[in-house]
Amino acid sequence: MEHKPIMTDASQAFLEKYLNNAAPTGYEWEGQKLWMDYLKPYVDTFITDTYGSAVGVINPDAPFKVVIEGHADEISWYVNFITEEGLIYVIRNGGSDHMIAPSKWVNIHTDKGIVKGVFGWPAIHTRKNDKEDTPKLDNICIDIGAKNKKEVLEMGVHVGCVITYPDTFQVLNGNKFVCRAIDNRAGGFMIAEVARLLHENKVKLPFGLYITNSVQEEIGLRGAEMITQTIKPNIAIVTDVCHDTTTPMIEQKVQGLTQLGDGPVISYAPAVQNKLRARIIETAEKNNIPFQRMASSRSTGTDTDAFAYSNGGVASALISLPLRYMHTTVEMVQKEDVENVIRLIYETLLTIKSGETFSYFD
Secondary structure (H helix, E strand, O other), X not given: OOOOOOOOHHHHHHHHHHHHOOOEOXXXXXXXXXXXXXXXXXXXXXXXOOOOOEEEEEOOOOOOEEEEEEEOOEOEEEEEXXXXXXXXXXXXXXXOOHHHOOOOEEEEEEOOEEEEEEEOOOOHHXXXXXXXXXXXXXXXXXXXXXXXXXXXXXOOOOOOOEEEXXXXXXXXXXXXXXXXXXXXXXXXXHHHHHHHHHHHOOXXXXXXXXXXXXXXXXXXXXXXXXXXXXXXXXXXXXXXXXXXXXXXXXXXXXXXXXXXXXXXXXXXXXXXXXXHHHHHHHHHHHOOOOOEEEEOOOOOOOHHHHHHOOOOOOEEEEEEEEEEOOOOOOEEEXXXXXXXXXXXXXHHHOOOOOOOOOOOOO
């Protein structure tokens, strides 16, 4: 059974604008403002915290609280060292991939605005073919066209400036969305779309819904750790991305099999509350929403872990969006998967009753 499209022209335009905006870990606020502006017609109020997590709330006075969550930050670099010749060496801010850096354009964010630069790399003619160096943190550097360190500083670039890639949103073959930072601004987009559907369909939920866009996931789930203490939810449904493991050089015996086009990925892990996951699977089957399964041996590596182990234990589950080329500038997802994650979260919310504990002992 095929479903009607969920995304509108307006929602896709927001997704493009949201992805194109830079929101590196620790500097998410401009993206959060875009997200809150889009979400504003569909919620009753907002909660924000000191570090920039943002929460749109429906039914804020309800005692029973359900979270749907994604994270807002993208990987980036920091300026770490400037040579006397005016070249810039970097350290990671999140899981930035040194292997893709050479020949990439970058934006260095300064108090004077964006300074453009490139990750340079020696020409093939000058390298020793039998002993070629591969890109590493200690040999990749940024050139901003400055003749010396003094000129770099005069341009506003200093140690601690954050660096992002400028790559923007594209669509391949009609239904593949490609951009940097789909991990995980796609999550923020999808939970906002759930709120839009609830509003447009005039759904009256029997609980408070906290549409949560957390910061600082890429450096250890820190934003979720903070905001869950503020909300104190009863239930949390988290959405993030996972790997499409059908591309070259991925070992499926290790990584499992999940792929674009086959639907949302439902996780099995200690942090995932089994009865809540069973409800999500039951909802998918009842509504003919395709889904895949994934197992994690210890932690999920997502904000699910932060919510699950907070506040004495919060029933939590993870619904992931399959993605190709994670932590590159060409992350790729399929439109139908995006819509099916939205649909699965939406339909699951319709099944939850106020006060429902998902306890094993009821």
